[in-house]
Amino acid sequence: MxxxxxxxxxxxxxxxxxxxxxxxxxxxxxxxxxxxxxxxxxxxxxxxxxxxxxxxxxxxxxxxxxxxxxxxxxxxxxxxxxxxxxxxxxxxxxxxxxxxxxxxxxxxxxxxxxxxxxxxxxxxxxxxxxxxxxxxxxxxxxxxxxxxxxxxxxxxxxxxxxxxxxxxxxxxxxxxxxxxxxxxxxxxxxxxxxxxxxxxxxxxxxxxxxxxxxxxxxxxxxxxxxxxxxxxxxxxxxxxxxxxxxxxxxxxxxxxxxxxxxxxxxxxxxxxxxxxxxxxxxxxxxxVLLHRFSPTGFYSSAVRNPFLRNLEARSERQIPYSKVEAGEHTARLDVGVGNKNFWVAPADLQRARSWVAQGYKEGLRTPDDTIVFVDEAERSVIQKDQKDCMGCLSHCGFSSWKDHDDNSTGYLADPRSFCIQKTLKAIVHGEDIEQNLMFAGHAAFNxxxxxxxxxxxxxxxxxxxxxxxxxx
CATH class of the missing domain: 3.20.20.70 (Aldolase class I)
Structure with a gap:
């Protein structure tokens, strides 16, 4: 002792x-x-x-x-x-x-x-x-x-x-x-x-x-x-x-x-x-921000660095859609999704057009019947990380991986999240602390x-x- x-x-x-x-x-x-x-x-x-x-x-x-x-x-x-x-x-x-x-x-x-x-x-x-x-x-x-x-x-x-x-x-x-x-x-x-x-x-x-x-x-x-x-x-x-x-x-x-x-x-x-x-x-x-971007689906707390702020901003560029014209979804989405037939509220159509004008030209579907807008570079990273999934979680919202049965959660992969193993390995082994997830408790200001x-x-x-x- x-x-x-x-x-x-x-x-x-x-x-x-x-x-x-x-x-x-x-x-x-x-x-x-x-x-x-x-x-x-x-x-x-x-x-x-x-x-x-x-x-x-x-x-x-x-x-x-x-x-x-x-x-x-x-x-x-x-x-x-x-x-x-x-x-x-x-x-x-x-x-x-x-x-x-x-x-x-x-x-x-x-x-x-x-x-x-x-x-x-x-x-x-x-x-x-x-x-x-x-x-x-x-x-x-x-x-x-x-x-x-x-x-x-x-x-x-x-x-x-x-x-x-x-x-x-x-x-x-x-x-x-x-x-x-x-x-x-x-x-x-x-x-x-x-x-x-x-x-x-x-x-x-x-x-x-x-x-x-x-x-x-x-x-x-x-x-x-x-x-x-x-x-x-x-x-x-x-x-x-x-x-x-x-x-x-x-x-x-x-x-x-x-x-x-x-x-x-x-x-x-x-x-x-x-x-x-x-x-x-x-x-x-x-x-330190309590957030819900983790692919586990749990809340988690991490330093609100540019990596986390980017996830916040990404989710803010998000609109609900339906595949048929119904309710307030009366405008056909004409940006970010090619020729796919998605319907959105007129106000959301204007928001989507403004995001595309800012460079966020790619619309990606989420499991919650929304479309999130990202730029081309971000889309490439998201899709590569999803493709490279190594199954580090029992259920992963980001890649739709499941570690048993047919290895699929049955849901769309969620582009609002991220590959958690990739970023945690990167930060602990010396890569950019601004562009990776930095876990910390809320008393860290001490x-x-x-x-x-x-x-x-x-x-x-x-x-x-x-x-x-x-x-x-």
Whole structure:
């Protein structure tokens, strides 16, 4: 354990048969939460989290292997992706375990909506027996998580955003493997980075206080006979522990653990490129946008850079249509769609003509019976990315891929979205941070004002954990 004095009321917990600080590194997929950051977090006495989502692996010289897909079909490329995922996940876990040196604990994080999630998770756990303490899993309803955890005798930590979601998981599956559920991660859907669990009943523009939601989650857990010693992990918006003092040793909430996803981005061990780290220091409140452009269909939070602004603008150049003249659709669309017979409202026809005059000459249909207007270069990129799909998601709105049955969602591919694996691989490996998706939590603006980062200081993970333990 760290020798640093901890924030008032914060004490170590028992996890995986050892004493650890109740501080979890949030898992960040596609090579961001890698062995270096996660192993260092565990070595500092916390719970490090290796991402098993499109993880990197290396050649005999220690150089990263560029993952090139050679399959002629999506199914063949998907099988390559699964093989890459297993190789990368195993290597990252082994390296993180070595760095941890027997201290802290190593979890792995899996996006349930990633392509081949169950297959990858099972193979990774089989090849890393004894190295992984627990599996965190969200972005979907991972009913089979407890079953998989039991098969490999590891803990599991479901990621949910409401008591209702947890109850559904518990009733259907988790109650059968209660002894391995080490914690429940409450991920605030308005504040967390990456994909968020907002339901259709919740307003993305009206954030809710996490306290009553976590209180309700604990009440649900108690009603199901789950002991207060099973922690709730507060994830999303956590920066200074002093802001959460009322949560520590609070009988209404039971045992609380805190997860940090955004702060570990700016450490010496963090694998993200320097340009990304530098940009984090410039963010202001409101610079992280909760949006719904992800091909998963989930809401997600990312820095509102030109890449995201372009997606916003693209969706604004959109009009509804019908294939027959009906209702207010009385004008035949005569731009952007060649000789196809589409009918739109007269006002929308004028809007379409103005977009075409600005250079957005290509009309692309969406699954929602709308047409979105893009320029020729953008159309080419969209269509190439859709053609090159390697099946990185279980269901992809952008390419209409599905990782089972006939490999099709049955819907039109959606040009308002993007290839998420392409852009996340690009940004983490040093390509333009302005033209790729940059995930971050909504508390990222603190990098600019937190004195800990003044004068360009970049801490080691150990320095960051020690700082967090002081309350700051």
């Amino acid at each position: 760290s020798a640093v004095a901890s924030f008032k009321g914060l004490t170590p917990i028992q996890y995986g048969g050892r004493e650890v600080w109740p501080l979890v590194e949030g898992g960040k997929g596609v090579a961001v939460s890698n062995h270096a950051s996660s192993g260092a977090w565990a070595a500092a006495g916390g719970i490090g989290t290796v991402s098993a989502v499109n993880a990197d692996f290396y050649d005999e010289n220690g150089d990263r292997v560029v993952q090139v897909y050679r399959g002629a079909t999506r199914r063949e490329r998907h099988e390559e992706l699964v093989a890459f995922g297993v190789t990368g996940g195993v290597e990252q876990i082994r390296r993180a375990h070595d760095i941890a040196g027997g201290r802290g604990a190593i979890n792995i994080n899996v996006l349930w909506e990633m392509g081949g999630a169950q297959q990858i998770l099972e193979q990774v756990l089989d090849k890393t027996r004894g190295l992984v303490t627990g599996v965190t899993c969200g972005a979907g309803m991972p009913y089979k998580l407890s079953e998989i955890a039991e098969r490999f005798n590891v803990n599991y930590l479901p990621i949910i955003s409401s008591a209702r979601a947890f109850r559904a998981l518990w009733k259907r599956a988790y109650h059968k493997v209660a002894h391995l559920m080490a914690a429940v991660v409450y991920e605030d859907p308005w504040l967390a980075g990456g994909h968020n669990g907002l339901s259709n009943a919740e307003d993305p523009l009206v954030p809710q206080d996490p306290y009553p939601r976590v209180r309700d989650l604990r009440a649900t857990m108690r009603a199901e006979g789950i002991a207060d010693t099973v922690p709730i992990v507060m994830a999303g918006g956590v920066w200074f522990l002093r802001d959460w003092q009322d949560w520590i040793d609070n009988p209404e909430l039971g045992q609380i653990v805190f997860q940090f996803g955004t702060r570990p981005l700016l450490t010496q061990e963090s694998p993200i490129p320097q340009a990304w780290k530098d940009h984090l220091r410039t963010l202001e409140p409101g610079d 990098f600019k004002t937190d004195p800990f980062y003044s004068n360009g200081f970049t801490p080691t993970v150990k320095q960051l954990v020690d700082r967090i333990l002081t309350g700051d």
